[in-house]
Amino acid sequence: MQVVWDWFRWLYDTTGINLTIFYDAFDRTRFASGFWMTVKLSVICILLSVVIGIIGAGIQRSRYRIPRTVVYWYIQAFRNTPPLVQLYFFYFGLGALLKGVTGPMVTNVTWAIISLSFFAGAFNVEIFRSGIEAVPRTTLEAAESLGFSRLQTYLRIVFPLAFRISLPALNNNLVNLVKTTTLAYAIAVPEMLYVSSQIWSDELNVPVMMNVLLVAYFVLVGILVWIMHRWEKAIRVPGFGV
Amino acid sequence: MKRESVLPVLLPDASRLVQTALRERRDGWRVRLRASHGGALLAVFVTGCAIAQAQVQAGNPSILETIWKWTPLLARGFVFNLAISFMAMGIGSIAGLFLGYAQISLLSPVRKTSWFVTHFFRNAPWLVLLFYCMFLIPFEVTLFGTKIPIPDWTKATLGLALPVMANVSEILRGAVQSIPTTQWEAASSLAFNRRQTMWMIILPQCIKRMLPPWMNLYAILTMSTVLASIVGVNEMMTLTQRALSAENRPGLLLSFYSYVLLWFFVYCYPIARWTVHLEARYAVKQ
Numbered sequence: 001m002q003v004v005w006d007w008f009r010w011l012y013d014t015t016g017i018n019l020t021i022f023y024d025a026f027d028r029t030r031f032a033s034g035f036w037m038t039v040k041l042s043v044i045c046i047l048l049s050v051v052i053g054i055i056g057a058g059i060q061r062s063r064y065r066i067p068r069t070v071v072y073w074y075i076q077a078f079r080n081t082p083p084l085v086q087l088y089f090f091y092f093g094l095g096a097l098l099k100g101v102t103g104p105m106v107t108n109v110t111w112a113i114i115s116l117s118f119f120a121g122a123f124n125v126e127i128f129r130s131g132i133e134a135v136p137r138t139t140l141e142a143a144e145s146l147g148f149s150r151l152q153t154y155l156r157i158v159f160p161l162a163f164r165i166s167l168p169a170l171n172n173n174l175v176n177l178v179k180t181t182t183l184a185y186a187i188a189v190p191e192m193l194y195v196s197s198q199i200w201s202d203e204l205n206v207p208v209m210m211n212v213l214l215v216a217y218f219v220l221v222g223i224l225v226w227i228m229h230r231w232e233k234a235i236r237v238p239g240f241g242v
Numbered sequence: 243m244k245r246e247s248v249l250p251v252l253l254p255d256a257s258r259l260v261q262t263a264l265r266e267r268r269d270g271w272r273v274r275l276r277a278s279h280g281g282a283l284l285a286v287f288v289t290g291c292a293i294a295q296a297q298v299q300a301g302n303p304s305i306l307e308t309i310w311k312w313t314p315l316l317a318r319g320f321v322f323n324l325a326i327s328f329m330a331m332g333i334g335s336i337a338g339l340f341l342g343y344a345q346i347s348l349l350s351p352v353r354k355t356s357w358f359v360t361h362f363f364r365n366a367p368w369l370v371l372l373f374y375c376m377f378l379i380p381f382e383v384t385l386f387g388t389k390i391p392i393p394d395w396t397k398a399t400l401g402l403a404l405p406v407m408a409n410v411s412e413i414l415r416g417a418v419q420s421i422p423t424t425q426w427e428a429a430s431s432l433a434f435n436r437r438q439t440m441w442m443i444i445l446p447q448c449i450k451r452m453l454p455p456w457m458n459l460y461a462i463l464t465m466s467t468v469l470a471s472i473v474g475v476n477e478m479m480t481l482t483q484r485a486l487s488a489e490n491r492p493g494l495l496l497s498f499y500s501y502v503l504l505w506f507f508v509y510c511y512p513i514a515r516w517t518v519h520l521e522a523r524y525a526v527k528q
Contacts (some may be wrong), residue, residue, distance in 0.1 A: 050377075062448055081503065082277050082465055093495070134256035165256045168263035175373075176271065179367040192371060206377045214366055214374060225279040 017204040029201050031181065034195025035216065040115060041191055042178045048117035049177065053124025060129050071125065078122030090115040091187045112184040117170050118179040127173065131166030132158060164237050171228040178221055192216060268416040269455035270409055271464060275514040287504055290496030295408050297493040309501060311486060314487045319478035320505055324465040326395055326477065330402035331460050337403065338410025345415045363408035368466055375401030376473045398470040406463055413455045417448035454521040461513045478502055
């Protein structure tokens with residue numbers, strides 16, 4: 001590994017391209033931790049938002065009116081306000097209010113995760129709900145006549161179909177979520193953008209770090225898009241869509 | 243070969259969902275604003291004002307007076323947001339049309355390069371592009387011996403124009419692709435060459451298809467101009483923060499921020515409605 005690091009130092013000495021994130025051990029750990037924070041934020045928020053989406057879609061199909069209305073307004077509120085405002089609301093509004101209750105355990109990272117998950121979750125509820133509704137009643141009736149229980153019908157028939165229908169929209173949303181994690185910068189979550197800004201103010205290598213950042217996000221989002229498209233293709237219902 | 247449906251159990255609804263998702267992937271997420279959203283926002287604003295009013299100490303001006311006092315300053319900030327959005331949209335659209343046209347070129351290198359550029363800027367988060375322009379463009383350039391200063395907001399405009407460019411490029415490519423192949427075939431049977439087909443048959447039909455997603459993109463862009471507050475441009479959000487710290491009174495937060503949101507809602511709502519209207523009008527009957 002040392003050879004690689006030395007090569008980057010040589011690169012700096014000869015060309016002036018100052019990639020401290022490779023040859024300087026301190027910056028290397030800093031950038032790596034920022035990168036992992038972005039990955040961690042993305043993965044946790046993706047999982048949580050999918051869970052929120054499934055639960056919300058379930059509630060929207062319940063026969064009680066009040067929970068349905070609550071979920072409806074949750075969706076409207078989170079779909080139609082800027083995520084930056086939501087982030088500020090959670091961190092400066094709720095976070096400050098609940099400080100006495102939660103103590104210092106709930107950090108800005110936690111608030112970023114909560115806020116971003118609810119943001120993406122609001123879209124996911126809609127996506128899953130419309131996916132479930134697109135499964136025809138006759139299919140449910142057919143399942144019932146074959147002796148499937150309500151739970152079995154959902155797990156074995158409705159969900160697999162609804163998931164395939166929802167997947168393209170879900171992918172759009174998740175890709176969007178990964179890009180939105182940059183906003184956590186605004187509440188000082190040490191993710192990739194934040195760490196990079198620390199590095200470039202210490203090392204004064206703004207242009208180089210900017211390019212590193214741009215390429216890093218391009219690769220990160222590119223990988224996600226690629227995986228999701230492969231998955232979409234793999235499980236798509238033949239002769240459907242497109 | 244057209245694939246036969248193996249699983250003819252799904253309703254047309256399901257097919258439409260997938261198609262909507264694929265369209266949104268190309269044109270960007272759809273801004274869906276309803277009048278009830280404005281009502282809810284107004285309710286939040288009124289609640290915020292009521293809470294703040296209850297906390298006003300004797301001798302201090304009422305909350306509405308305070309908001310009224312700051313309104314001219316905030317309005318100036320809002321004009322700035324609009325100026326940024328207009329210019330970013332203009333620059334981004336023109337650049338995007340060229341890039342999109344390159345994406346449907348017959349020359350493979352041109353097509354591949356422009357595809358890469360488009361997706362590069364589409365995959366990069368807006369905030370990162372904004373930072374990129376804010377820090378990399380110098381604060382002044384020397385042109386023929388005269389120093390031309392580049393103010394912060396110009397850089398922010400360019401930073402926002404980049405993602406707009408990539409999105410417009412993709413919208414154009416999508417629109418051209420959505421024109422049925424029969425149109426091309428009919429044109430070539432009438433001895434139109436490629437350029438003539440493009441300019442006289444395909445592109446005129448594309449304009450109608452591009453208009454709704456283009457306006458939608460504008461609504462998204464307008465809402466994104468507040469991102470410029472993070473990099474310190476004196477737009478509405480920054481000025482709100484300044485006003486709040488100048489007032490230094492508890493409880494103003496909710497009323498002020500909901501006030502700002504209301505301004506944006508009032509501006510974006512007609513655009514969103516009009517987009518929906520145009521889309522319905524231009525919808526191709528199948």
